Amino acid sequence: MKLEKGIISNSQLLFMMMAFMQSMSLTADFSFPLTKQGTWIVVLIAFAITLPTVWMYLTIAKRYPGKNLIQINDEVFGVYLGKVISVLYIWFFFQLTIHYMYFFNSFWLTYIMPETPRYAFLIMFGLVSAFAVRKGLEVIARCCFLFTIMTWLTTFTLTTLLLGNMKLSYLLPVLDVPLKDFIQSTHIMVAVPFCDIVLFLMIFPYTADKQKLKKPVLIAISLSALQLVIVAFRDILTLGPQLSNSVSASFTAARQINLADILTRMDILVAIALLITIFIKITVFYYVTVLSAAQMLNLRSYKPLVIPIGALAVMIGGMLYPSDMEQAYAAKYAWPFNASIYEFLLPILTLVVITIRDLAGKKKEMEAS
Amino acid sequence: MIFLTILGFAALTLFDVPQLISKKYTREMVVYFVLMALALTVAILHILDVDMPNPVKDTQFFVEWLFSKIHLTYE
Numbered sequence: 364m365k366l367e368k369g370i371i372s373n374s375q376l377l378f379m380m381m382a383f384m385q386s387m388s389l390t391a392d393f394s395f396p397l398t399k400q401g402t403w404i405v406v407l408i409a410f411a412i413t414l415p416t417v418w419m420y421l422t423i424a425k426r427y428p429g430k431n432l433i434q435i436n437d438e439v440f441g442v443y444l445g446k447v448i449s450v451l452y453i454w455f456f457f458q459l460t461i462h463y464m465y466f467f468n469s470f471w472l473t474y475i476m477p478e479t480p481r482y483a484f485l486i487m488f489g490l491v492s493a494f495a496v497r498k499g500l501e502v503i504a505r506c507c508f509l510f511t512i513m514t515w516l517t518t519f520t521l522t523t524l525l526l527g528n529m530k531l532s533y534l535l536p537v538l539d540v541p542l543k544d545f546i547q548s549t550h551i552m553v554a555v556p557f558c559d560i561v562l563f564l565m566i567f568p569y570t571a572d573k574q575k576l577k578k579p580v581l582i583a584i585s586l587s588a589l590q591l592v593i594v595a596f597r598d599i600l601t602l603g604p605q606l607s608n609s610v611s612a613s614f615t616a617a618r619q620i621n622l623a624d625i626l627t628r629m630d631i632l633v634a635i636a637l638l639i640t641i642f643i644k645i646t647v648f649y650y651v652t653v654l655s656a657a658q659m660l661n662l663r664s665y666k667p668l669v670i671p672i673g674a675l676a677v678m679i680g681g682m683l684y685p686s687d688m689e690q691a692y693a694a695k696y697a698w699p700f701n702a703s704i705y706e707f708l709l710p711i712l713t714l715v716v717i718t719i720r721d722l723a724g725k726k727k728e729m730e731a732s
Numbered sequence: 733m734i735f736l737t738i739l740g741f742a743a744l745t746l747f748d749v750p751q752l753i754s755k756k757y758t759r760e761m762v763v764y765f766v767l768m769a770l771a772l773t774v775a776i777l778h779i780l781d782v783d784m785p786n787p788v789k790d791t792q793f794f795v796e797w798l799f800s801k802i803h804l805t806y807e
Contacts, residue, residue, distance in 0.1 A: 454791070457788075458788050458791070458792070461788050462788070543806070547806045660759075660763055661759075662757075662759060662760050662763065663757060663759075663760065664757070664760065666748070667748050667752055667757065667760040667761070667763065667764045668760075668763065668764070668767070670744050670745075670747055670748060670768075671763075671764055671767030671768045671770075671771060672767060674741070674744065674767075674768065674771035674772075674775075675767060675770060675771040675774065678771055678774045678775050678778065679774065679786065679787075679788055681778075682778060682786065683786060683788060683789055684789065693789070693792060693793070695806070696796060696805070696806050696807060697792040697793050697795065697796035698792055700792075700795050700796050700799045700804065701791070701792040701795040701796070704795065
């Protein structure tokens with residue numbers, strides 16, 4: 364029995380992926396302290412690394428059309444090992460839901476409303492997300508179009524308004540960082556904002572045309588990378604040496620806008636863009652966690668899991684880290700390795716097992732004939 | 733505060749439980765109540781200021797430790 368009855372068109376998938384990846388302009392803040400003015404090169408290299416990785420995901424999806432990640436795991440690794448790997452993936456999606464909840468909450472509490480109790484935003488946010496998840500994939504996909512356009516508009520408005528503050532000399536010296544920092548920064552960039560899209564293996568089976576996934580996926584990734592390069596350039600050119608001591612580069616950059624004392628404090632635009640993009644991010648992760656858990660437990664509907672998993676995520680998300688410093692530390696040192704397991708190692712393993720199975724199947728056929 | 737939390741969780745169950753009972757989804761109901769009980773326990777322990785290990789935070793540091801054993805680390 365199919366758990367999700369909705370079907371999204373391929374263009375909706377494109378906008379969904381874009382809306383999903385747009386929050387990366389904010390998670391790019393983890394890379395800025397390491398590579399400073401060279402971060403735009405890091406973005407381009409991360410994009411180049413992402414392309415073969417996405418090709419890998421697409422190959423897996425194409426091999427099993429109409430099957431989601433959990434069903435693919437069952438088929439590739441067998442019932443028992445498949446279940447173990449599925450549990451790992453569900454845990455990964457759940458972790459990401461919680462990390463983004465914490466990220467959103469701490470940003471909002473630090474910059475906009477510091478006096479608010481810790482759980483106030485999270486509970487409201489969790490309820491809205493739960494509502495979207497209960498309504499299903501089609502509803503989430505329909506919001507994405509609007510949200511993508513809004514975020515692009517924000518990016519363009521802020522970049523245009525900051526043109527006067529930019530200094531080209533801030534780009535120099537190009538890449539004056541140790542190789543280790545450069546590799547680490549690239550690893551963070553690939554693992555945190557880009558290769559999160561492994562979760563779309565859960566969503567690909569619900570698209571209208573499963574044979575033509577390459578085009579929307581590639582367009583979405585390229586446009587998101589372009590946006591990230593624009594944002595990186597804007598932040599580097601506006602902030603210069605201040606870049607490494609600001610916790611949120613886009614936010615600090617937007618504070619510099621001052622058009623004849625009339626247009627000031629545009630930083631709230633960044634906060635609103637963050638609210639929108641993180642909403643999509645959390646909702647998609649939440650949806651995928653719930654859907655994959657229901658699929659693995661063989662339930663007849665995923666809806667009964669929405670509220671319990673959401674309540675658990677809100678409870679853990681509020682107290683994930685004692686301080687933002689620990690979050691920044693974890694994002695820099697621990698998370699890239701944790702994510703690499705699910706984003707690279709397990710898909711590579713899946714692909715290897717699929718190839719071996721195909722070869723074995725061919726051999727059997729030859730022997731039979 | 734604990735009373736309010738329990739009340740909140742009770743209100744949340746009203747969304748799903750009547751439907752689950754009318755459709756006779758027993759398997760779903762078991763999963764639902766196990767997860768809800770877990771969430772409620774975490775919430776109450778948090779209100780009582782009990783120090784709890786955080787699995788989400790700890791697994792990533794555990795993975796980092798595993799990778800450091802094969803000399804893959806940034807520190």
